[in-house]
Amino acid sequence: AHAIEPLADRGLITAAQWGSVSPPEAAYRSRRHQAITGLTVHHQGETWQAGADVAAYLRRLQQWSRRERAWVDVPYHYIVAPDGAVYAGRDPQWAGDSNTDYNTLGELQVMLLGNFEEQQPSPAQLQATARLLGQLLALHGLAPDRIRAHRHHTTQTVCPGETSLSGVTFISVPGAVGVSGFHYWQIMLGHLLGYALVAWVLLPLYYRLGLVSIYGWIEDRLGPSALRMAAGFFILSRTLGATARLYLVVRILQDVILERLGLSFGVTAAVMVLMILLYTWRGGVKTIVWTDTLQTAGMLFGLGACIVFILQALDLSGWQALMQMQEQGLSRVWGTEPAAKEYWLKQLLAGAAIAIAMTGMDQEMMQKNISVRTLRGSQLNMLCMALAM
Numbered sequence: 001a002h003a004i005e006p007l008a009d010r011g012l013i014t015a016a017q018w019g020s021v022s023p024p025e026a027a028y029r030s031r032r033h034q035a036i037t038g039l040t041v042h043h044q045g046e047t048w049q050a051g052a053d054v055a056a057y058l059r060r061l062q063q064w065s066r067r068e069r070a071w072v073d074v075p076y077h078y079i080v081a082p083d084g085a086v087y088a089g090r091d092p093q094w095a096g097d098s099n100t101d102y103n104t105l106g107e108l109q110v111m112l113l114g115n116f117e118e119q120q121p122s123p124a125q126l127q128a129t130a131r132l133l134g135q136l137l138a139l140h141g142l143a144p145d146r147i148r149a150h151r152h153h154t155t156q157t158v159c160p161g162e163t164s165l166s167g168v169t170f171i172s173v174p175g176a177v178g179v180s181g182f183h184y185w186q187i188m189l190g191h192l193l194g195y196a197l198v199a200w201v202l203l204p205l206y207y208r209l210g211l212v213s214i215y216g217w218i219e220d221r222l223g224p225s226a227l228r229m230a231a232g233f234f235i236l237s238r239t240l241g242a243t244a245r246l247y248l249v250v251r252i253l254q255d256v257i258l259e260r261l262g263l264s265f266g267v268t269a270a271v272m273v274l275m276i277l278l279y280t281w282r283g284g285v286k287t288i289v290w291t292d293t294l295q296t297a298g299m300l301f302g303l304g305a306c307i308v309f310i311l312q313a314l315d316l317s318g319w320q321a322l323m324q325m326q327e328q329g330l331s332r333v334w335g336t337e338p339a340a341k342e343y344w345l346k347q348l349l350a351g352a353a354i355a356i357a358m359t360g361m362d363q364e365m366m367q368k369n370i371s372v373r374t375l376r377g378s379q380l381n382m383l384c385m386a387l388a389m
Contacts, residue, residue, distance in 0.1 A: 011085075011086065012078075012086050012087070012088055013085055013086065013087045013088065014088050015087075015088045015089065017055075018054070018055040018058050018059070018087055019055055019058075019059050020058070020059075020062060020073075021059075021062065023066060023072050023073060031072050031094045031095075032094060032095040032105055033093060033094060033095075034093065034094065034095040034105050034106050034107075035106060036092070036106060036107075036108055036140040036142070037106035037107070037142070037146065038106060038107050038108070038142065038146040038147070038148060039107065039108050039110060039133060039136055039137070039142070039146060039147045039148070040104075040107045040108070040109055040110065040147075040148055040149070040150055040152075040153065041110050041111075041112070041129070041133075041147065041148070041149050041150065041160050042076065042109060042110065042111040042112070042149075042150045042160050043111065043112050043113075043114055043115060043116045043121075043160035044111060044112065044113045044114055044115060045115055046114075046115055047114065047115045047118055047119060048082060048113045048114040048115070048119070050082075054079070054081045054085070054087060054113065055087075057113075058074060058079065058087060058089070061074050062074050065097070069097065071097045072090070072094065073089070073090040073091070073094075074089045074090055075089075075090065075096050075097040075098060075109060076089040076090065076096060076109040076110065076111040077089050077090050077091075077092045077096060077108045077109050077110065078108070078109070078110045078111070078132060078136075079110075079111050079112075079113065080110065080111070080112045080113065080125055080128050080129050080132065081113050081125070082113060082114065082121070082122045082124065082125050083122070083124055083125075084122075084124035084125060084127060084128035085128070086128055086132055089109075089111075090109075092108055095107070096108075096109035098150075100150070100153070100154045100157055101154055102153035102154040108136060108140075110129065110132065110133065110136075112125055112129060112160060113125075116160055133147055141341065182331065182332060182333050183332065183333065183334075183335055183342040183347065185333045186333065186334065186335065186342070186344050186347030186348055186351065187347050187348075187350060187351035187354070188351060189348060189351065190347060190348040190349060190350060190351020190352040190353075190354070190355070191351045191352070191354065191355045191386065192351075192355075192386050192387075193348065193351070193352040193355075194351060194352035194353065194354065194355025194356045194359070194360070195355050195359065195382055195383065195385070195386035196383070196386070197352065197355075197356060197360070198355065198356060198359055198360035198382060199378075199379040199382040199383055200379065202356075202360045202361075203369065203370070203375060203378050203379055203382065204375060205217075206366070206370050207370070207375045207378070211370060212370065212371075213363060213367070214361065214363055214366050214370070215227055215230050215231055215234075215363060218230050234362075234363050234364075238364065246269075246272060246273075246276075249272065250265065250268050250269050250272055251265075253268060254268050279291070292368070335347065355386075368381070369381055369382055
């Protein structure tokens, strides 16, 4: 029998509701019990026809899985339909199955109906997937980076397609907020504390030593070998990070806008790289400052536009939205249980440590600050950045 489904009270269509049939007793011997350590996203791999019967498809999939593959049940734990409905599949306590050569043990398998090499997932399907992934992250105590696509496990497939799911990890974060509330604000407050420590502890040290690069301090204290190692790690991390960010930006622009204009992914990437080369050639701190200013303004404008569009789509005022969040328990900020990961002191210290490590000890981030003429001006710049972020 299917185990009690933790998400049943959140609109999940249970296996019994779509007509799942219990397997023969002998089939249970092939089951593998699992502790959940990650989430894997798949697509169906077959073009989904509008109006098709999802329940009938799942019953056929279950019959095929047992007859042709000798699997105990459908291979996936959750199935997301184009209309946004979420169906329970295999019991989550048992490992899923795959036609490819990766170990599914520990992975919850989430499958979206459709072939995303040929068609786009619907907005309702993407929203439901984001919500489901967020709920599963919260339910099993997992970080967002534990979400992977099928193709990340094996080279035998590009599943779940190349059309619109490259940002699935990104869209899962709002889903997690929708389950656990705004505990993330505790980390943001920790960031403020971290930035203050950078401004009043590290910056005075850097200015007193007259550094033009924070790695100069490493050379003074530990020698040129340590300097070369630190600089090498910096170059490597920046190269990998910049590559990933560039791909994500190009992928989103391509999928959302440029593909409809007939531009290829290669052309989009080439134009972006050309812009980066022009930016590098122009160079100088003034260019960096203007770029950061425009970037921050763009992010804040985008945030405001998203809020306006969402409220209009929901036909709510800002006050009504806040009241609904309060009623549904989504306005929670402070964690008061010391043993929980959302405990306020843990989150506050974690946020401060992240800010110190990723800003106060990062050459790229600190270069802009230590180039300011005076310590006071540098501290003011740091605090303004903290408030803006």
